[in-house]
Amino acid sequence: MESVVYGLLVLTSLVSLTVIIERGLALRWRKVVPPEVEAAVESCQAREDVPMLRRVCEQHGSPLSRLLLLAIEHLHLPKEEAVSALETRARHEVVQLERGLVVLEVAVGVAPLLGLVGTIVGMITLFADLGHAGLGDAARLAQGIALILNATLLGLLIAIPSLVAWCYFNRKIETLSVEMETLCDEFVRRQYRLHESLAVKS
Known part of the structure; x- marks a missing residue:
């Protein structure tokens, strides 16, 4: 049972690390809001500039590019x-x-709970062994308790970096979303303002 818990903790750590690396690469600023697309939005001042913006967006695939193309x-x-x-x-x-x-x-x-389960299972096993062998060897008891507490420590060592990464990525997504919203809103407002002014002149 204890080996199963440790196996689940190792699996949790590997999955968590994989997600952290994958999201770290996927949420790079240049990948979500390419500077080339950002510059093209700033340069798109008239309806004649829209084809240029379309080309830039098609060349630099990203969430911002897809929004602007839409x-x-x-x-x-x-x-x-x-x-x-x-x-x-x-x-x-x-x-x-x-x-x-x-x-x-x-x-x-999950990680701290798995660590706690590992510790409880380890303590049950340790005290069951001591019930048969007696409490004559205090050093062995201390060593056993130290070993079983490793599960709790491992659970916390998985949970803490996961929590930090989760908070960081959520904050970064919020910042990226605001930037994309600002650029798209700026583009749409400018284009419809130009359209309305042309309609009034004609």
């Missing part, structure tokens, strides 16, 4: 419909960014 495709629609479609797609992109974070959240709760 916004470009909906420019012929009324502003409310375009914004609604953009918000729906943005929620989907945020969910994709959050993929895997639930694993870290589970690891934060």
Whole structure:
């Protein structure tokens, strides 16, 4: 039983580490908000610049690029419909960014509990052995208790980095989401403002 608990703790640590590495690579700023796309949004000041922005977005695939391409495709629609479609797609992109974070959240709760289970199982085994052998060897008792407490320590050593990573990634996703929302809102507002001014002049 004790070996099963330790096996589950090792598996939890490996899964948690895999998610941390994968999300760390996936949530790099350049991968989510490429500077080239950001610069293209700033440069897109007229409807004639939209094809240039489309090309840049197609060349640099990212969540921001996909949102802007959707916004470009909906420019012929009324502003409310375009914004609604953009918000729906943005929620989907945020969910994709959050993929895997639930694993870290589970690891934060499960790892200490597995460590506690390992400690309890170890203590049951230790005291069962002492019941047969007696309490003559205090050093052996102390050594046994030290060994079984390793499960609790291992559980905490898995949970703490998982919690730190979970908090960090959630905060980073929030920051990235705000940046993407700002850039998309800026693009949409500018394009519809230009469209409305042209309509008034004509």
